[in-house]
Amino acid sequence: AQTVTQSQPEMSVQEAETVTLSCTYDTSESDYYLFWYKQPPSRQMILVIRQEAYKQQNATENRFSVNFQKAAKSFSLKISDSQLGDAAMYFCAYRAIQGAQKLVFGQGTRLTINP
């Protein structure tokens, strides 16, 4: 079974600084998707960024980028120029391409932005 691990329950960063959230996963599949979701206090889960495993290039969305290391099964999220609105729970998630295609989530990292 696939598993996703986020080893940082909480992180904090000064506004305008850069922070990196860690995620590792375990799978025997060769092709899959990885995601970072943001859950602000409103509880609405928002997709931040997505990475296809067959793509070597790291995904980027504005201030958000990932460092995808397939061999190491590592998928970290870098947030540049942190803003107060980035404060939220961040979840790393895995989805297989074959089979049930359910999302498997990590434990989450609570990110605090200090003004």
Next chain:
Amino acid sequence: DVKVTQSSRYLVKRTGEKVFLECVQDMDHENMFWYRQDPGLGLRLIYFSYDVKMKEKGDIPEGYSVSREKKERFSLILESASTNQTSMYLCASRDRGTTTEAFFGQGTRLTVV
């Protein structure tokens, strides 16, 4: 915009009650999911459905059942609520296909007393 609507944001029920959590999506998605969110555990899949009247157990189905009589609606049922089912429940839907993303409702925070 895709909209996934959960019927209640907050719910308080008594131990032993039968509880229904409703989820409706408006984008004709085939796949629908129920997750439970607990601190330190992330989101865990309870049940999912890939078509009307079809359902599959997730990772923690014990104590729960589901119903999908119409494509747009996916209900989670707690047959006899217990205090250990106090949690946040999140519904999600996704179109069929490998590249599509999941959309989530705003969650129902259920307290069983």
